Amino acid sequence: MKTNAEELFxxxxxxxxxxxxxxxxxxxxxxxxxxxxxxxxxxxxTNAIDAAEEAGVLPKIFVAIKRVKEESEHFKVVIxxxxxxxxxxxxxxxxxxxxxGTKLHRHMQSRGQQGIGVSGSVxxxxxxSGRPATVITSTGNGxxxxxxxxxxxxxxxxxxxxxEKLEGKWRGTRVEVEVKDVTYMRSRYGPFNYLRMTAIxxxxxxxxxxEPDGTLTILEHATDEVPERPKxxxxxxxxxxxxxxxxxxxxxxxxxxxxxxxxxxxxxxxxKAEEVLKLSEVNANKxxxxxxxxxxxxxxxxxxxxxxxxxxxxxxRPIGAADIENGLxxxxxxxxxxxxTRPPKVYRxxxxxxxxxxxxxxxxxxxxxxxxxxxxxxxxxxxxxxLRFANRAPLIFDQGGCAITSAARNIEWRRYxxxxxxxxxxxxxxxxxxxxxxxxxGKQSIAEEPEIFDEIRSTxxxxxxxxxxxxxxxxxxxxxxxxxxxxxxxxxxxARKAASLAGTKQPDIKxxxxxxxxxxxxxxx
Numbered sequence: 462m463k464t465n466a467e468e469l470f471x472x473x474x475x476x477x478x479x480x481x482x483x484x485x486x487x488x489x490x491x492x493x494x495x496x497x498x499x500x501x502x503x504x505x506x507t508n509a510i511d512a513a514e515e516a517g518v519l520p521k522i523f524v525a526i527k528r529v530k531e532e533s534e535h536f537k538v539v540i541x542x543x544x545x546x547x548x549x550x551x552x553x554x555x556x557x558x559x560x561x562g563t564k565l566h567r568h569m570q571s572r573g574q575q576g577i578g579v580s581g582s583v584x585x586x587x588x589x590s591g592r593p594a595t596v597i598t599s600t601g602n603g604x605x606x607x608x609x610x611x612x613x614x615x616x617x618x619x620x621x622x623x624x625e626k627l628e629g630k631w632r633g634t635r636v637e638v639e640v641k642d643v644t645y646m647r648s649r650y651g652p653f654n655y656l657r658m659t660a661i662x663x664x665x666x667x668x669x670x671x672e673p674d675g676t677l678t679i680l681e682h683a684t685d686e687v688p689e690r691p692k693x694x695x696x697x698x699x700x701x702x703x704x705x706x707x708x709x710x711x712x713x714x715x716x717x718x719x720x721x722x723x724x725x726x727x728x729x730x731x732x733k734a735e736e737v738l739k740l741s742e743v744n745a746n747k748x749x750x751x752x753x754x755x756x757x758x759x760x761x762x763x764x765x766x767x768x769x770x771x772x773x774x775x776x777x778r779p780i781g782a783a784d785i786e787n788g789l790x791x792x793x794x795x796x797x798x799x800x801x802t803r804p805p806k807v808y809r810x811x812x813x814x815x816x817x818x819x820x821x822x823x824x825x826x827x828x829x830x831x832x833x834x835x836x837x838x839x840x841x842x843x844x845x846x847x848l849r850f851a852n853r854a855p856l857i858f859d860q861g862g863c864a865i866t867s868a869a870r871n872i873e874w875r876r877y878x879x880x881x882x883x884x885x886x887x888x889x890x891x892x893x894x895x896x897x898x899x900x901x902x903g904k905q906s907i908a909e910e911p912e913i914f915d916e917i918r919s920t921x922x923x924x925x926x927x928x929x930x931x932x933x934x935x936x937x938x939x940x941x942x943x944x945x946x947x948x949x950x951x952x953x954x955x956a957r958k959a960a961s962l963a964g965t966k967q968p969d970i971k972x973x974x975x976x977x978x979x980x981x982x983x984x985x986x
Contacts, residue, residue: 491585494534494644495651496858498526500903501582502652505540505636506659507854508579510666511571512544512634519687520544520663525671526645526652534642535590536673538582541635546600549624556583556596556610556636557619570691570778570852570895579636580619584612586638593622594638601632645673649828650857656680657792658848658855662780662891664788683791688778694895695727697772698737698764700811703757710749710757721749722760728770737763774805774813779893780853785819789826793887796823799927800889803920808912814894816916820886820924822931827885845874845881850891851899851907859906865890867909868917877929888924890917 491497506522513520523541547555556579583594593609608624647653656670657680664683671677696705715721722734729737738745741759743752752760780788785800800819807813828844849856849865860866869888874881898908907913953970960967 491581494642495646495648497585498536498538498640498643498645499650499652499655499857501538501585501638501640502526502540502655503855503857504579504582505538506656509540509542509544509634510659510663510853513542514688515690516545517687517690518543519682519685520666521669522666523669524652524656526673527671528673529639534644536640536643536645538586538638538640539635541633543633546632547596547598547634548600549606552596552598552606552608552610553619553621555619556580556594557612557621558617570694570776570893580612582636582638583610584614586640587611589641589643590639592639594636597635597637599629599631599633601630603628603630605629605631647672653678655855655857658850658857659853661788661792661848661889662785662850662853662855664780664784664791681791683787684784688780691778691895692776694773694776694813695725697727697807697811697813698729698761698769700772700807700809700896701726701761701764703754703761706757706761707752707754710752713749715749717746718743718749718752719745727773733767733769736767740766772807772811772813774815776895777805777813777815777893779815779817780891782817782819785817785889785891789819789821789887789889793821793825795821795826795887797821797928797931799924799931801920801923803916803923806912806916808898808910812894812896814892814896814913814916816913816920817891817893818917818920818924819889820928821889822887822928823885826887845879845884845886845888848887848889849907850889851897851904852893853891854904856905856907859900859903862900863906864909864914865892865907865917868914869921871918872921872925874925877925878932879925879928886928888921890921892917 491500502524506524509522510520513522521543523539525539527537527539529535529537558580586592586594593611595607595609597605597607599605605627606624607627609622611620611622612618613620645651653670653672656668656678660666660668660680665685665687666680667682668680669677670680696709709725710718710721713721713725715724718738719731719734722737723729723731735745737760740763741756743756743760779802782800782802785802786798789795789798789800798819798821800817802817803815805813805815826846828846847860847866847869849860849863856863856865869890879886892907892913897904898910898913900906900908956970957967
């Protein structure tokens, strides 16, 4: 018997964003027992650091993972910051509503961008443990709010339960999430390595970490300077599509298309807007909200025919070469380190980005094998370790499909005197942009945009050349030591034999030995 259309569509209904991600949690990074736990840490820590920086304070982050029951896969994750705190009325939306936040609409560089992160963690804890997240927060007004938060999945709304107000002189936010079916391991995919990478890329951040077995790790900050806050960067006409223009038009405060273009887009003056509208044959006095798709296409096409200044990059905030080196030294204690921050570039015609890279050799640099559980030592394994970042946030997963990985593999490392399978080497790469082209909502991999790939490759070659100079110098020093050692060993013998054959007194060869081996002893001292 055939089913008719009416019967089929009886099952038709709308789904909320929360319901979609509850059924597709893997899209947010909640896949696998180790990755899911690390993803919760990632979302909480990136939000905490962003919030502290926006408050203008040096971030102090406390992270603890506590086992709820012995020898079980049931944990409580605690993340606390010293930022500005959250006003009470915003708690339900911040922790219980998907695609709600302060970042997505600002066209501004930040570690998290989609407005999903912390609410995704609350949802994952809710669906695995059945428990609400506990939020404790204060804006420093003498009042501390403690509330339990759950997500109404069908409505994509946060529900606050058991709220209470306490007195206290504290400012910041503490989030506690219970989660089941996850595993803690000291591995390169686990929370410990995530926080280690965070400390390298954020040398101004102080991190305290307590592992499930009680092990305490303190990652001290290497600089006392809070990075300058990024500034919002409006879209540049060279990097927009017709749909982007129509979305902006719906929300603009401009009353005419002319004022809309000159206020909402960067590098567009009133005169340039008039020139574009004349070329596109669009009424300059038309209300922006009434623009049609065809008119938007004509405007985008016209922008490509007029001369404009290059997209602004003042809103980008790279780490900086000096701080990258500070971070690498603080955590890895390498024998050699070098970093570079390249000038800004653009991709897709008008989206600005910056690539910076650092390289560390010797000391604690290089790969480590995965540990098998809590409290176990991690044995050293030779080979190059690749540390990927976007806007200072570590990218641990989905390494194979990332532009950074592809660019690093595209380098002929032997030209730089390096065997990446054995060298004690750590390569650090950070991509900075208000428009990082992530490959998924999990934000763990950067798309291979041609301009970004080429710039990453060029930046890696910059630091690799400096490593080659260091290694060549090291080889020269070793060769001088070996030559000096030969003279030091055999010159006294030669002098003694020569004096015996000549029937004369053996000469004092100490000044000659000092001259020959002086460089060696100077270098050793």
